[in-house]
Amino acid sequence: MSVFGLKDLGTKIAITALGFSLIPLIALGVTMYSMFSSTYHSKVQANIATLAENKRQGIDLFLREQVSQLRTLAYSHTIEDLSSPETLENILTTMQLSSKTFIDLGLINEEGVHVSYSGPYNLSQANYKNETWFNQVMVRKIYVSDVFEGFRGFPHMIIAVTKQEKGRVWILRATIDSDIFDSLVRWLQLGDLGDAYLVNRAGELQTRPRFGNKSREIYASFLGGNFSGAKIKEFEDGNKKIFVGGIWLEEKDWLLVIEEDMRGELKPLFKTQAATWGVMGSGVAIIIIGTLMITRMIVSQQERTSRQQAQLNEELIQSSKMAALGKLAAGVAHEVNNPLAVIREKAGWMRDLLEEEDVKASPNFQEFEDAVNKIEQHVERAGNVVHRMLGFARRMEPVCNDLFINDVIKQTAAFLDNEVKFRNIEMVWKLAPDLPTIQSDASQIQQVILNLFNNAIDAIGRNGHITVTTGVDAASKMLSIVIRDDGPGMDKEVQGRIFDPFFTTKKVGEGTGLGLSISYSIISKLGGSIRFESEVGKGTEFTILLPVKHHE
Numbered sequence: 001m002s003v004f005g006l007k008d009l010g011t012k013i014a015i016t017a018l019g020f021s022l023i024p025l026i027a028l029g030v031t032m033y034s035m036f037s038s039t040y041h042s043k044v045q046a047n048i049a050t051l052a053e054n055k056r057q058g059i060d061l062f063l064r065e066q067v068s069q070l071r072t073l074a075y076s077h078t079i080e081d082l083s084s085p086e087t088l089e090n091i092l093t094t095m096q097l098s099s100k101t102f103i104d105l106g107l108i109n110e111e112g113v114h115v116s117y118s119g120p121y122n123l124s125q126a127n128y129k130n131e132t133w134f135n136q137v138m139v140r141k142i143y144v145s146d147v148f149e150g151f152r153g154f155p156h157m158i159i160a161v162t163k164q165e166k167g168r169v170w171i172l173r174a175t176i177d178s179d180i181f182d183s184l185v186r187w188l189q190l191g192d193l194g195d196a197y198l199v200n201r202a203g204e205l206q207t208r209p210r211f212g213n214k215s216r217e218i219y220a221s222f223l224g225g226n227f228s229g230a231k232i233k234e235f236e237d238g239n240k241k242i243f244v245g246g247i248w249l250e251e252k253d254w255l256l257v258i259e260e261d262m263r264g265e266l267k268p269l270f271k272t273q274a275a276t277w278g279v280m281g282s283g284v285a286i287i288i289i290g291t292l293m294i295t296r297m298i299v300s301q302q303e304r305t306s307r308q309q310a311q312l313n314e315e316l317i318q319s320s321k322m323a324a325l326g327k328l329a330a331g332v333a334h335e336v337n338n339p340l341a342v343i344r345e346k347a348g349w350m351r352d353l354l355e356e357e358d359v360k361a362s363p364n365f366q367e368f369e370d371a372v373n374k375i376e377q378h379v380e381r382a383g384n385v386v387h388r389m390l391g392f393a394r395r396m397e398p399v400c401n402d403l404f405i406n407d408v409i410k411q412t413a414a415f416l417d418n419e420v421k422f423r424n425i426e427m428v429w430k431l432a433p434d435l436p437t438i439q440s441d442a443s444q445i446q447q448v449i450l451n452l453f454n455n456a457i458d459a460i461g462r463n464g465h466i467t468v469t470t471g472v473d474a475a476s477k478m479l480s481i482v483i484r485d486d487g488p489g490m491d492k493e494v495q496g497r498i499f500d501p502f503f504t505t506k507k508v509g510e511g512t513g514l515g516l517s518i519s520y521s522i523i524s525k526l527g528g529s530i531r532f533e534s535e536v537g538k539g540t541e542f543t544i545l546l547p548v549k550h551h552e
């Protein structure tokens, strides 16, 4: 597979794996978050509704209590008692001992005149005849006012009840401490930023909210109609979001408004959100890193496999060439050997004949002798080729013995001593001293090394160096023999063919082109490998790797 193909494969694997793992993760995260969010929202709303309901009951109860306290007062005392400022004063002081809710008390007659008054304000002669509340209490008998300023120029609220005695109607009136009422309403705020207050039907504030002025918008939408129970709305006020709960009181036409800042209430939700994002983010990161790592692993594994595959293919081609050659060689050798034997025999006979007197006397004797010499010489050469081909065809199984590779190489080089000297070639030895012995076939290895030396000598021609290095190959842990020459090197075309049988660049008669193909098959049989590097103008280096252990 090409490198591009592998890159494509990598991208496809990565995209598929990421798709299959990220989509469900994100879907799960989003679903869980939205489910949690809606559940949480409704829970918060339900909480606020319950709170509003409870608070409303508390305020209603308070108002009811104040009214009934005032009514009890009115009916447990005679008008004569109540008309006396001293008695009224006594009653107020006694009441204030247990609760400071009532600030003052006053008795008013049918004409709206304050008959008696006890309290901090100077209201003893005030006339309420024309006040709305006065007329309302006369009609309804019980009255709880809105907060208003009245004669005092100060916001306050009053409650009033009527009492009939001796055919006349009297009104007992009390002022409620608005601070106490305010704090009653404000008490039980929801959170740090929550608020609670009352507004009347006209939208006027009846208690002081915790955080100053309120924008009417917040509660205006509740004022339109009557509804029972609490209503919750979500509201945006400037840059903050709030929950607003509204509920109408039973005792008075007032709306209790409860505000809760969502930032406070939704903190757990935001925390969950952050945690969800965190878990999802790290999940996504882990998945991406994992996927990329696995993809890279798969791709590089695949690359290795295709490289090995390519190498295997090459080896397969090489060995099939060898097999074909083997068959051919066996046939050719057999067919050529017999006629060669006949020619050799006949040439011998001709030589014998040349010894005879009358032939020697022939004027053509010299030519006959030259011809016979040539025939013998060429039969010899042909015989050699056939011999090599036969040897190649029926390669003998290697005979393995313990051997020191350095010794084998030295012995082989010794054959070539004269040749090397004659051509002024220097042998450079870099043999590792403590190499392990190996189990291999010495004569076959010699054949290979001899061919490599011969090739190097032939390549150099005259004046050069052959460097022989032995050692243990770091990567494969095999024994390595490197033979390097500084000859002319080979171009790419030659490089591609040197292991082909009968490929030679040498003159006819000087090389058969079998040397390297035979070497290749010998080394493969011994369980090793042979490779080379060559550069035109610089030289050539052959490397043989042999297994240290005996090759089974």
Ligand SMILES: Nc1ncnc2c1ncn2[C@@H]1O[C@H](COP(=O)(O)OP(=O)(O)OP(=O)(O)O)[C@@H](O)[C@H]1O
Residues within 6 Å of the ligand: 451, 455, 456, 459, 485, 487, 488, 489, 490, 494, 498, 503, 504, 505, 506, 510, 511, 512, 513, 514, 515, 516, 517, 540
């Ligand atoms: N060290 C080398 N430097 C340059 N070319 C080389 C070298 N070794 C081999 N060759 C090239 O490879 C060819 C094939 O080599 P190979 O040993 O198979 O056959 P040969 O040497 O030509 O013939 P033979 O080995 O049968 O005498 C050579 O003809 C030569 O062109």
Ligand SMILES: [Mg+2]
Residues within 6 Å of the ligand: 451, 454, 455, 511, 515, 516
């Ligand atoms: Mg050769």
